[in-house]
Amino acid sequence: MKTNARKRGLCVLMIAVMLLFAADWNVLTVLASETSPEFDLNAGASQVVEADILSEDTSFQDKVEEAQEEAEERNKFVMANVENSVNVRAEASSESEKVGLLYEDCGGQILERGDGWTKIQSGELIGWVKNDYLLFGEDAWAYAEEVGVTIATVETEALRVRKEPSEDAGVYGLLEIDSEHEVMEQLDGWVAIKYGKYTGYISSEYVSLEFFIEEGETMEQIQERERLLALEKAKLTTNLGATAATEEDVVLLAALIHCEAGNQSYDGKVAVGAVVCNRVRSSRFPNSIREVIYSPGQFTPAGNGKVDARIAAGVDEECMQAARDAIAGETTVGDALYFRRAGNKTGYVIGDHVFY
Incomplete structure (x- = not known):
């Protein structure tokens, strides 16, 4: 040259x-x-x-x-090539101690590569993985680009979110400094992000971009995560005390559960009933099951006649039992007062609904 x-x-x-x-x-x-x-x-x-x-x-x-x-x-880059997870060992042997798990979509760095095993580091996890369950080189990079995510961090006060990638375009709103947003697309001088139900554009001059890949977990991290999940579940399922109700209230609540969550799991059915009972307990809503259900603009099936039609046709036993459990104080969503179809809203997701 x-x-x-x-x-x-x-x-x-x-x-x-x-x-x-x-x-x-x-x-x-x-x-x-x-x-x-x-x-x-x-x-x-x-x-x-x-x-x-x-x-x-x-x-x-x-x-x-x-x-x-x-x-x-x-x-030096490596990606997991599994459908769920693969064991990470302390030594290059299937008989060696398991030190963690490398999950689907997780990546890491190669520390030492052998014929049958490779020593990797993924986050805090360091150990050996069988080569059969790993992707290397260009294959690893291609998969990383498919499953990874680029995050834009705002580096200025009140960054405008434009409707189009242009300084002359209208503005959807403003972003706070240090706020993080998933990048949908990178353009010349602009970054496309999800802004509510819209695609917004922010100037690349005022953000820093970083590409992220999921990391594996050590056994200690797994145990701590499971401990916290157990505490959270206990909090969500703590009995909140019985709600005053007549047999007619039980049938009414069961009919609403059928209309809102008839195709959901039992936990999902109890969750809908719990939302109604939580409202009865709250000073922000009426203090009876009937008044809560028929409050204007609250539950669509109650307003359009579907609840009454279900009562007339009869309610299945599972929905009846879910209503009784909710009235008895059982809950799978803590003291949540609302629910909607799962989507962008943050909360407790059960099946097709998010509760908050």
Whole structure:
């Protein structure tokens, strides 16, 4: 490569010399009188060409080094190639102690690669994984780009979210400094993000972008996560005390449960009943099951006649039992007061609903 660069430099030098000799003699005389002798003039041209060659060599070398660094990074990268998870061992043996799990969509760095096993690091997890359950090189990078996510972190106060990637476009709203947003697409000077139900555009000048891949878990991390989940579940299922109700209230609540969650799991059915009973307990809502259910604009099936029609047709026993359990104080969603179809709303998700 250096030889080619020097050849190009010599060609430039020859052209420069030819231009000097071909130029008008009067112009050369003026240049000589105002600057230096002809020999020095040609020497200066040579120095400029040599400087260009050095600059070109340096720039080319930088690009080569960048490419080498990127290639090395790709060669050290690994992704899990499993449907669920794969065991990570303390040593390169199936009989060795299990130190953690590498899940589907998780990635990491190669610490040592062997014929049958590879030592990896994924987050805090360090250990050996069978090569059969890993992707390497370009395969790993391709999969990472498919399942990974790029996060934009806002680095300025009140960043405008535009309706189009243009300074002249309308504004949906403002983003706070340090807020994080998943990137949908990167454009020239703009980043597309999800903003509510819209696609918004923010200037790439005012955000930092970072690509994330899920990481594995050590056995200690798994145990701690399961402990916290158990505490959260206990909180969500703590009996909140019985709600005053007649048999008619039980049937009414069961009919609403059938209309709202008839195709959901039993926990999902109890959750709908619990929301109604939680409202009865709350000072923000009426203090009876009937009044809560028939409050204007609250439960669509109650307002459009479907609840009454279900009562007339009869309610199945599972919905009846879910209503009795909810009235007795059982809950699967703590003291949640609302629910809707699962989507962007944050809360406790059970089946097709999110409770909050």
